[in-house]
Amino acid sequence: MDIPQRIAFEWTQFPNNVPLPSHETSARLIGGTLHFLHLCVRVSQGRAVPDSERGWEDMYNEDNGNSWFNWTVPLTLLLLATSVLNALYIFTRIKIYRLHRKHEPVNSPSAKFVSEELDFEPLEPPSIKAQLWGAVSRSGRWLLGMKPALPVKTRTATRILQMEVWSPGEVELSLFSVYSPAHALLWMQTGSSNWIMMFAIMALVGFQLHALTRSFKALIKDKEIIAAEVMHEYNEGFVYPRVNPIRKDAAVMTHQSEMVDPWDDYY
Incomplete structure (x- = not known):
């Protein structure tokens, strides 16, 4: 195959011929990016409050007359909406x-x-x-x-x-384990005084979801293997022996004098 034909063939196969990471790797990259964005949002919101007012961010903004709406609010809503839409897509895909x-x-x-x-x-x-x-x-x-x-x-x-x-899709299901609506809500409640506890809870929620989805996938595969093996054993034991039975070809030998040729009378 020459170069123009090779280029035309690769173009017809696009984007299926593009090497992409696995489903779990893609979900981890997307989920890690969402976690990093939420971390940046919470750090930016915490820097606007002095150390003496840590833990009272909402009351501090109200007392000083600061506007509660800035660039962190739409980004927080966008991250929350992303996790919710991903969950809705997972549970409504049939x-x-x-x-x-x-x-x-x-x-x-x-x-x-x-x-x-x-x-x-x-x-x-x-x-x-x-x-x-x-x-x-x-x-x-x-x-x-x-x-x-x-x-x-x-x-x-x-x-x-x-x-x-x-x-459910593989990427969406893996992303649900990494960044679910529960993670987004936990990020919204994370502050300078409870970030250790919130990180531990988020890790525990992610581990539980990952273990549950992985065990459920293994259960489905095991059931498919058992069902296929049951059909295979049934075919091998009952169907195939009756479809092509092995029969014995038995013949009886006779002497030449016992054979009668009706054409002998004409000679």
Whole structure:
């Protein structure tokens, strides 16, 4: 492959051919940046208060007539909104599956019956009369400059079992463990007098979320492996031996004198 073709091929694969970090690494970088921004906000808010008024920042600003609105307020709201929107996106992202052959309800809060127009009837060839009438109709519409008639589809509504399966993204789920709405609220309450306790609580919350999501992912993978192995053992033990059974080819030998050739009478 020459250079122009190589460039064209790489261009068609963009952005899938760009080397990106893993999901956990991306989430840690984004979450670390958000934590650093929140740290800068809290440090900037704390520097405006003298050492003698540490712990009474709100009352100090009110007594001195300082405006409570500065660049730290919209940035704080933006960080809080980012964490909340990420959490909402995680818990509202779903995939829809429709089970067309399942007619009984299942015990799941994400399953429900919906109506859908389906046509399972086999197609029947039109009669000769219908074909002739269709040809005459199309010819007349073509001569008059009219658009061809749309085929009339007769479909009946059918109740189908639909499942809305939760499908969170890998990056968003990892980011939720690093920087969740709980972390944003804890940052808003962090001050010079309680920063050690707040940092410990934030680390504990992040560790709990990370351990919970990791254990849940492992549980899902283990269930998938067990289900696949059950089907494999069932196929190996019951299906495959009956699909292609090994039979014995037995033949009986006879003497040449016992063979009767009907064509011998003609010679």
